[in-house]
Amino acid sequence: MTAPVTDPLRPLEAETYLVTLLTPVTRRALRDEALTQVDPGCFADPMFEHMWRAARALRDDDRAINVRNLLGRMRDDLPQRSPRDHASVQRAARWFEGHAGHVPEVGPFGEHIATVTRCGRLRRLVEVLDSVRAQALEADDPAQALTLAYEQLGKLDQADDDEHVHSYADLLDQFLEAQRTPDDAFIVPTPWTDLNGLLLGGLRAGRMYVVGGRPGDGKSISVLQMAHRCAELGHAGLVLSAEMGAPEVTDRMVSSGAVVEQSQITRRRLDDDGWNRIGEYYNRARSLPITVVDKPNLTLPYIKSVAREAKRRNNIRFMAVDYLQLVGSDSRGQQREQEVAAISRGLKQLSRELDIVVLVAAQLNRENVRAERRPKASDLRESGGIEADADVIILHHRPLIEEGDLKGQPGYTVVLYVDKNRIGRTGFVELDWRAHYATLGSTRQHAPIGGA
Numbered sequence: 200m201t202a203p204v205t206d207p208l209r210p211l212e213a214e215t216y217l218v219t220l221l222t223p224v225t226r227r228a229l230r231d232e233a234l235t236q237v238d239p240g241c242f243a244d245p246m247f248e249h250m251w252r253a254a255r256a257l258r259d260d261d262r263a264i265n266v267r268n269l270l271g272r273m274r275d276d277l278p279q280r281s282p283r284d285h286a287s288v289q290r291a292a293r294w295f296e297g298h299a300g301h302v303p304e305v306g307p308f309g310e311h312i313a314t315v316t317r318c319g320r321l322r323r324l325v326e327v328l329d330s331v332r333a334q335a336l337e338a339d340d341p342a343q344a345l346t347l348a349y350e351q352l353g354k355l356d357q358a359d360d361d362e363h364v365h366s367y368a369d370l371l372d373q374f375l376e377a378q379r380t381p382d383d384a385f386i387v388p389t390p391w392t393d394l395n396g397l398l399l400g401g402l403r404a405g406r407m408y409v410v411g412g413r414p415g416d417g418k419s420i421s422v423l424q425m426a427h428r429c430a431e432l433g434h435a436g437l438v439l440s441a442e443m444g445a446p447e448v449t450d451r452m453v454s455s456g457a458v459v460e461q462s463q464i465t466r467r468r469l470d471d472d473g474w475n476r477i478g479e480y481y482n483r484a485r486s487l488p489i490t491v492v493d494k495p496n497l498t499l500p501y502i503k504s505v506a507r508e509a510k511r512r513n514n515i516r517f518m519a520v521d522y523l524q525l526v527g528s529d530s531r532g533q534q535r536e537q538e539v540a541a542i543s544r545g546l547k548q549l550s551r552e553l554d555i556v557v558l559v560a561a562q563l564n565r566e567n568v569r570a571e572r573r574p575k576a577s578d579l580r581e582s583g584g585i586e587a588d589a590d591v592i593i594l595h596h597r598p599l600i601e602e603g604d605l606k607g608q609p610g611y612t613v614v615l616y617v618d619k620n621r622i623g624r625t626g627f628v629e630l631d632w633r634a635h636y637a638t639l640g641s642t643r644q645h646a647p648i649g650g651a
């Protein structure tokens with residue numbers, strides 16, 4: 200008996216894996232990531248291609264992706280589809296029945312995505328080469344056949360990244376338009392006047408800001424303050440907290456926004472003044488467009504999926520992640536430094552893809568404490584990738600008191616070192632330490648809302 204011939208460009212196992220991701224509730228984040236990355240045309244099996252197209256259509260219409268809706272959408276597609284798709288809907292129904300309850304492992308996700316996209320692209324190449332060959336066999340003029348071949352191969356290349364290829368003339372037109380309409384620039388001032396000076400006005404969409412600090416040096420406080428300020432200025436956004444639960448995030452934002460001591464809030468012992476302030480804050484803050492996600496085991500595919508969803512639904516303009524080293528990875532067998540680098544690269548890409556401000560808190564190692572010096576970007580834990588990917592790195596440092604009874608204790612200021620800045624100067628800003636109000640900086644150091 201001879202073994203069945205397998206076509207290397209028809210990766211049945213990888214395609215089956217991706218399609219089995221479509222329905223299990225527990226694999227939604229991976230599914231959304233796969234739907235974004237893999238084009239339906241990449242599937243060799245026409246039934247899988249049809250299922251994938253239906254799943255993407257449901258996603259774009261904000262409808263649940265389940266077997267019933269998938270089959271319904273596949274049927275709706277039929278008038279525009281080829282006859283082979285009619286049979287594929289019936290096959291699809293049987294296929295879903297046969298795979299009901301199957302939940303794919305997370306581990307091979309990246310490998311299968313890469314296989315399906317690679318094979319899809321190579322199959323398109325083979326198709327074009329076949330057609331080039333057929334034309335050459337019938338051609339009279341070799342030069343003309345060659346020109347045709349170049350044209351078809353060129354299109355193949357463009358199909359992959361057309362939207363990212365810009366002529367300089369178009370870019371100059373966009374440049375002039377941007378210069379003529381300065382108010383359209385998306386720059387969100389941070390809560391601190393001096394920091395806005397260093398950042399040339401504030402936070403920009405498409406950029407990643409890494410906020411580093413030793414534990415307790417206030418990086419969660421400042422990231423939350425910046426997120427809150429974005430929302431106060433009317434921009435919708437996400438706060439993803441792996442470290443604190445949503446109630447604790449709320450406690451802190453209320454303490455800072457209402458200017459009520461955290462200790463009153465944590466002990467649930469508000470005095471009259473506290474209740475008044477919180478009442479006023481409640482009325483103005485209830486409409487703030489902030490969504491908090493407090494999943495302890497955040498992963499990059501999950502973050503991407505929630506952020507893309509939030510972009511579609513609420514047109515978010517910012518996302519804050521607290522904190523980078525708590526974000527897990529789906530990839531196995533990599534050094535943690537490589538994993539963190541992949542996560543920071545993914546977050547940077549997300550800032551560009553969704554055109555949002557990305558704020559990322561990140562831990563520092565103990566190097567600066569040991570060496571008794573201010574922190575540097577290279578002190579970021581598992582740092583290589585973070586240093587390279589961040590557009591701006593802001594490092595928190597609480598200098599120790601040098602004399603008196605409190606010698607060796609952190610003092611009453613926190614210094615924010617802008618250690619890397621792709622869009623302005625480096626430098627530092629000194630702020631009053633007001634952690635009891637979950638706040639950095641006092642009123643005189645704060646930028647008024649609506650002006651830097």
Ligand SMILES: Nc1ncnc2c1ncn2[C@@H]1O[C@H](COP(=O)(O)OP(=O)(O)OP(=O)(O)O)[C@@H](O)[C@H]1O
Nearest residue numbers: 412413414415416417418419420421461462634635
């Ligand atoms: N009620 C309070 N009164 C005074 N200071 C407080 C109070 N609650 C918390 N703090 C201080 O606020 C700081 C916490 O800041 P924050 O959570 O932003 O730190 P972090 O840099 O994110 O560190 P970690 O990674 O440990 O969370 C700590 O220094 C803590 O001592």
